[in-house]
Amino acid sequence: MSQSTAPDVSAQVAGHPSSHPATAAELAGLKVKLRGALRQFPDFPSPGILFEDILPIFADPSLHEALIRSLELHILEAYGGQKPDVIVGLEARGFLIGPSLALRLGASFVPVRKQGKLPGPCETQAYEKEYGQDFFQMQTGSIKPGQKVIIVDDIIATGGSALAGAQMIQKMGGDLLSFIFILELEFLHGRDKLPAPVYTLLSGQA
Numbered sequence: 001m002s003q004s005t006a007p008d009v010s011a012q013v014a015g016h017p018s019s020h021p022a023t024a025a026e027l028a029g030l031k032v033k034l035r036g037a038l039r040q041f042p043d044f045p046s047p048g049i050l051f052e053d054i055l056p057i058f059a060d061p062s063l064h065e066a067l068i069r070s071l072e073l074h075i076l077e078a079y080g081g082q083k084p085d086v087i088v089g090l091e092a093r094g095f096l097i098g099p100s101l102a103l104r105l106g107a108s109f110v111p112v113r114k115q116g117k118l119p120g121p122c123e124t125q126a127y128e129k130e131y132g133q134d135f136f137q138m139q140t141g142s143i144k145p146g147q148k149v150i151i152v153d154d155i156i157a158t159g160g161s162a163l164a165g166a167q168m169i170q171k172m173g174g175d176l177l178s179f180i181f182i183l184e185l186e187f188l189h190g191r192d193k194l195p196a197p198v199y200t201l202l203s204g205q206a
C-alpha cells in the first residue's frame with residue numbers, strides 16, 4: 001500500500017477553513033507536478049483529435065495523491081470548509097477520481113453511467129461530446145432533493161457530457177454546486193454551456 005502524507009481532512013472539512021494548511025503555494029506546486037505527467041496522442045480516437053491522456057497520474061501514487069489533494073484543497077477553499085453531500089463521477093474516467101475524492105471529503109459517491117449498465121428505474125439523458133454521441137443514465141432517486149452535489153470528470157471538452165450529468169441531477173432536485181475537472185480544452189468553450197461554476201486544475205489546447 002502506498003504511503004500518504006495528506007492529513008485526514010474529514011474533520012477539517014467540517015471545521016473552520018482557516019485551520020486548514022491550504023495555501024496557494026501548495027496548490028501551485030501540485031499543479032506543476034500534475035501538468036508534467038500528462039501525455040498527448042494526435043489523431044486518437046479519430047483524425048484531428050489531440051487526445052489528452054491523464055492515466056500516468058494514476059500510475060504513480062505520489063501523482064495520484066497530488067491530484068486528490070489538489071481537488072480537496074480547492075473544495076475546502078471554495079466552500080469555506082463546508083463539504084458537498086455527493087460527488088458525482090461521469091463514466092468512465094470520472095470514476096478514477098470521484099470515489100477517492102468522495103472518501104477524502106466524507107461525501108457520498110454516485111455514478112453517471114453509459115446507457116444500459118444500471119439496474120432499476122433510471123433517468124436518461126442524450127448528449128454530444130467532442131468525438132461522438134451517447135446516452136447517460138443515473139438511478140432514479142440516487143440524488144435526494146436538496147443534496148449539495150459536485151460533478152467530477154477528467155476533461156471538459158465541449159461540455160456535453162457534463163451538461164447531461166447536470167440535467168439529470170437537477171431533474172432529481174439536487175443542488176448542483178459546481179463542476180470540477182483535471183483539464184479544460186479551452187478552445188471548445190465547454191464551460192459556457194454549464195449551469196454551475198466550473199473549476200479546472202489545468203488548461204490545455206488554448
Ligand SMILES: O=P(O)(O)OC[C@H]1O[C@H](OP(=O)(O)OP(=O)(O)O)[C@H](O)[C@@H]1O
Nearest residue numbers: 091092093129130156157158159160161
Ligand atoms: O466535454 P465533452 O465534449 O463531453 O468531452 C469530455 C468527455 O469525453 C471523455 O469521455 P469519453 O466518454 O469519451 O470516454 P471515457 O468513457 O473513457 O470517459 C472524457 O473523459 C469526458 O468525460
Ligand SMILES: Nc1ncnc2[nH]cnc12
Nearest residue numbers: 049050051052130155157
Ligand atoms: N481531446 C480529448 N482528449 C481526451 N479526452 C477527451 N474527451 C473529449 N475530448 C478529449
Ligand SMILES: [Mg+2]
Nearest residue numbers: 091092093094
Ligand atoms: Mg469520460
